Amino acid sequence: MTVTFSEVTKVYQGKKPAVENLNLEVHTGELLVLIGPSGCGKTTTLRMINRLEEPTHGKIQIDGRDIEKFKEEELRRGIGYTVQQTGLFPHMTVKDNIEVVPRLLKWPKDKRDERVRELLAMVNMDFEEFAHRYPRQLSGGQQQRIGVLRSLAADPPIILMDEPFGALDPISREVLQIELKKLQARLQKTIIFVTHDIDEAIRLGDRIAIFQTGQLVQLGSPQEIVKNPVNEFVASFIKKNYQFETSNLSLKALDLASVDFHPYESHDDRIILSIDGSDDFYLVDSDHRFIGTISKENVKANQITADKVLQPIRVYDSVQNILSIFKDVNTLPVVDDGNKLVGVITSLSLMNAVARLVGGNES
Amino acid sequence: MNYIGYLWSTYNSQIIQAMWQQIYLVGISLVCGAIVSIPLGIYLSKHTRLATWVITAVSILQTIPSLAFFAIILPILGIGATPALIVLFLYSLLPMLRNTYTGLRSVDPTLIDVAKGMGMTSFQRLIFVELRLAAPLIVAGIRLSTIYLVSWATMASLIGAGGFGDLIFAGIDNYNNDLIITGAVPTALMAFIASMIFTLIRRYVTPIGLRRA
Amino acid sequence: MTVTFSDILSASFVHLYLSLIGTFAGGLIGFIVAVLGRNHARILTVFLTIAELIQTFPSIAMLALLLLVFGLGNNTLIVALALYGIMPVLQNTYEGLSAVDPMLIDVGRGMGMTKRQVLRRVELPLTFPMILAGFRVSLVTSIGIATIGVFVGSGGLGLFIYRGLQMLDNQIMLEGAVPAAILAILVELLIGLLERRLAKR
Ligand SMILES: Nc1ncnc2c1ncn2[C@@H]1O[C@H](COP(=O)(O)OP(=O)(O)O)[C@@H](O)[C@H]1O
Ligand SMILES: [Mg+2]
Numbered sequence: 001m002t003v004t005f006s007e008v009t010k011v012y013q014g015k016k017p018a019v020e021n022l023n024l025e026v027h028t029g030e031l032l033v034l035i036g037p038s039g040c041g042k043t044t045t046l047r048m049i050n051r052l053e054e055p056t057h058g059k060i061q062i063d064g065r066d067i068e069k070f071k072e073e074e075l076r077r078g079i080g081y082t083v084q085q086t087g088l089f090p091h092m093t094v095k096d097n098i099e100v101v102p103r104l105l106k107w108p109k110d111k112r113d114e115r116v117r118e119l120l121a122m123v124n125m126d127f128e129e130f131a132h133r134y135p136r137q138l139s140g141g142q143q144q145r146i147g148v149l150r151s152l153a154a155d156p157p158i159i160l161m162d163e164p165f166g167a168l169d170p171i172s173r174e175v176l177q178i179e180l181k182k183l184q185a186r187l188q189k190t191i192i193f194v195t196h197d198i199d200e201a202i203r204l205g206d207r208i209a210i211f212q213t214g215q216l217v218q219l220g221s222p223q224e225i226v227k228n229p230v231n232e233f234v235a236s237f238i239k240k241n242y243q244f245e246t247s248n249l250s251l252k253a254l255d256l257a258s259v260d261f262h263p264y265e266s267h268d269d270r271i272i273l274s275i276d277g278s279d280d281f282y283l284v285d286s287d288h289r290f291i292g293t294i295s296k297e298n299v300k301a302n303q304i305t306a307d308k309v310l311q312p313i314r315v316y317d318s319v320q321n322i323l324s325i326f327k328d329v330n331t332l333p334v335v336d337d338g339n340k341l342v343g344v345i346t347s348l349s350l351m352n353a354v355a356r357l358v359g360g361n362e363s
Numbered sequence: 364m365n366y367i368g369y370l371w372s373t374y375n376s377q378i379i380q381a382m383w384q385q386i387y388l389v390g391i392s393l394v395c396g397a398i399v400s401i402p403l404g405i406y407l408s409k410h411t412r413l414a415t416w417v418i419t420a421v422s423i424l425q426t427i428p429s430l431a432f433f434a435i436i437l438p439i440l441g442i443g444a445t446p447a448l449i450v451l452f453l454y455s456l457l458p459m460l461r462n463t464y465t466g467l468r469s470v471d472p473t474l475i476d477v478a479k480g481m482g483m484t485s486f487q488r489l490i491f492v493e494l495r496l497a498a499p500l501i502v503a504g505i506r507l508s509t510i511y512l513v514s515w516a517t518m519a520s521l522i523g524a525g526g527f528g529d530l531i532f533a534g535i536d537n538y539n540n541d542l543i544i545t546g547a548v549p550t551a552l553m554a555f556i557a558s559m560i561f562t563l564i565r566r567y568v569t570p571i572g573l574r575r576a
Numbered sequence: 577m578t579v580t581f582s583d584i585l586s587a588s589f590v591h592l593y594l595s596l597i598g599t600f601a602g603g604l605i606g607f608i609v610a611v612l613g614r615n616h617a618r619i620l621t622v623f624l625t626i627a628e629l630i631q632t633f634p635s636i637a638m639l640a641l642l643l644l645v646f647g648l649g650n651n652t653l654i655v656a657l658a659l660y661g662i663m664p665v666l667q668n669t670y671e672g673l674s675a676v677d678p679m680l681i682d683v684g685r686g687m688g689m690t691k692r693q694v695l696r697r698v699e700l701p702l703t704f705p706m707i708l709a710g711f712r713v714s715l716v717t718s719i720g721i722a723t724i725g726v727f728v729g730s731g732g733l734g735l736f737i738y739r740g741l742q743m744l745d746n747q748i749m750l751e752g753a754v755p756a757a758i759l760a761i762l763v764e765l766l767i768g769l770l771e772r773r774l775a776k777r
Binding site: 422423426427428429430431432434435437438510513514517518521527528531532534535540543544546547548550551554555558 | 629631632633634635636637638640641643644716719720721722723724727728733734737740741746749750752753754756757760761763764765
């Protein structure tokens with residue numbers, strides 16, 4: 001289902017517009033990330049979709065139908081909603097929490113039971129062990145998992161997530177990102193996901209919408225945004241997290257790299273990432289620091305140790321340097337000064353970079 | 364044991380009569396008080412501007428000494444069980460009102476927001492989320508009201524409403540220690556028992572997920 | 577028989593005086609127990625339970641039973657007020673002390689203060705507003721109970737109410753009841769104001 005914003009403005013009484021003249025179409029089955037500094041209007045944008053806030057001007061449509069045409073409660077029952085504070089009802093068990101919307105929709109008991117089992121299985125949580133626990137008896141990561149499952153419970157086509165992993169420790173956060181990515185690959189929901197963490201946005205988003213003081217300033221795929229920030233604001237927003245200079249004219253390592261990681265799996269505090277154009281997998285710790293490379297075979301065999309010792313290169317290493325190394329390898333991890341893995345140079349990414357240089361735009 | 368037996372055989376008919384009068388006074392005023400104050404508390408929790416005024420007024424009213432309250436009401440309403448019930452009813456409102464209001468206001472706004480976002484109607488929200496979470500505090504308010512009422516109902520004897528106060532005041536007036544004990548001990552027992560009952564109910568209505576380990 | 581304004585005034589002073597003595601005595605007990613027991617949760621729970629039980633005791637029943645021990649006069653009333661006065665101060669002092677940020681205590685200790693000095697210079701000043709709130713609740717209750725002290729032979733405004741009731745004289749009755757109500761409300765408002773002043777700092 002598509003969600004379309006047409007010239008939407010929201011003004012809270014006595015304040016500057018929280019969202020101003022927003023035009024945006026969220027495509028069916030995509031995960032769109034809304035990102036920007038605190039107070040830029042992300043939450044407001046999200047909450048207008050399920051009518052927790054009403055726009056001051058403009059209209060919002062779902063599959064072409066104005067959302068004001070729906071009955072408020074019915075609209076909301078058809079849209080999943082997850083928030084940072086989990087919002088789990090402390091007086092309800094895990095099962096009761098997940099079942100809230102199915103109950104509102106008057107699903108019969110066995111259908112609800114089956115649904116809870118199915119959902120818990122999706123995140124590898126044992127029904128017998130967890131279904132009858134109370135939120136208090138779960139870890140932060142488990143609570144947020146249940147929060148996500150709850151928003152999926154009635155199988156809504158659209159899901160709104162407001163910084164769902166924002167309050168988690170880095171390890172749990174990355175684990176949940178991986179799970180969400182897997183769920184999404186399977187379920188193909190239309191997800192609108194708010195975050196203020198650019199790493200999270202790049203990892204999860206099919207597209208990213210960057211907001212600044214109520215305005216949408218850039219919309220595009222993660223690569224587009226990292227490579228071609230439209231203005232100083234976007235550039236500095238990304239730079240804050242990557243700590244390298246993109247506006248420098250001479251090419252650096254990162255300009256040649258692909259940055260579109262896909263979380264694949266997590267093991268304790270280690271995370272395995274994959275990236276387009278490389279058969280290998282990349283192992284990082286909870287702070288995204290590079291540990292090593294693992295071959296596909298070893299990952300399949302559950303051998304989670306770095307098996308290739310590839311010397312990573314720095315984000316600002318020069319092209320000459322890189323090309324001299326690249327003769328002997330197929331892929332080259334790129335790390336920043338904190339040894340964080342920020343990209344991988346592959347033949348594919350090199351070709352893209354060349355194409356950009358020659359053609360002046362991205363293929 | 365002997366002494367208790369002696370008191371019982373001497374005063375049993377008076378004790379039983381006083382007990383029923385006391386239960387009647389406390390019971391009626393408590394039930395009426397709850398019927399008025401709990402819905403009012405719910406209403407106020409949605410109208411916070413008004414609530415600030417009402418709660419302030421109500422807290423000030425509550426500071427008025429019980430005997431003074433009876434004395435101020437007496438010239439207006441006269442004596443007997445009915446004026447006593449009115450005073451008791453008025454006084455019982457306050458703790459229940461305050462606790463209902465505070466209980467509902469202290470429900471985490473995120474939960475209310477999420478309940479709304481999931482498509483609960485405001486009535487469903489009230490029943491399944493807000494009241495459920497505020498229940499322990501509301502019961503605590505009922506307990507407090509009951510304890511006050513037992514104490515106040517004893518004073519109601521002064522305006523001719525009967526109850527254990529009859530025995531206590533007669534005992535004091537006549538320097539009759541037996542009568543004092545016969546009045547005071549059951550009054551205290553009644554307060555303790557009521558307190559215990561509501562403490563148990565409170566534990567029962569506390570959602571398992573919120574009970575202390 | 578008529579009651580003059582100065583009669584009412586002096587009865588009000590007696591009333592306040594008796595209430596204050598009882599409240600201070602009870603509050604002192606509550607305060608000391610809370611301070612000494614602040615690191616002994618078990619013992620404190622026992623005291624809190626007892627204090628709570630006392631609170632549940634209907635006031636006229638309490639006065640009547642104490643009368644058997646202490647006889648007619650102010651003593652019975654003051655003992656009752658002291659008993660009721662333990663709980664609010666005990667609980668608030670304890671809660672206030674538990675709410676002090678442990679880091680501040682560490683900092684105090686780190687600067688070389690002894691435990692006593694930390695208590696005096698850090699913990700108690702931070703807890704003071706809570707203690708004051710407990711004292712206010714306790715004093716207002718005391719003023720209320722003091723009105724029925726007349727039945728066990730103590731002085732104060734209850735005297736007029738009692739006489740009025742006996743002689744079925746509304747005026748005398750109100751001359752006790754209204755000042756008693758005003759006194760309670762004034763104490764509530766004034767100490768409440770002081771609390772808010774302190775909170776602002
Ligand atoms: N309910 C509200 N009432 C008034 N102002 C609000 C409300 N919610 C948000 N705002 C204001 O709107 C702006 C955008 O807020 P929000 O959408 O929450 O931003 P974000 O989620 O990006 O941090 C902020 O200036 C915020 O103060
Ligand atoms: Mg937000």
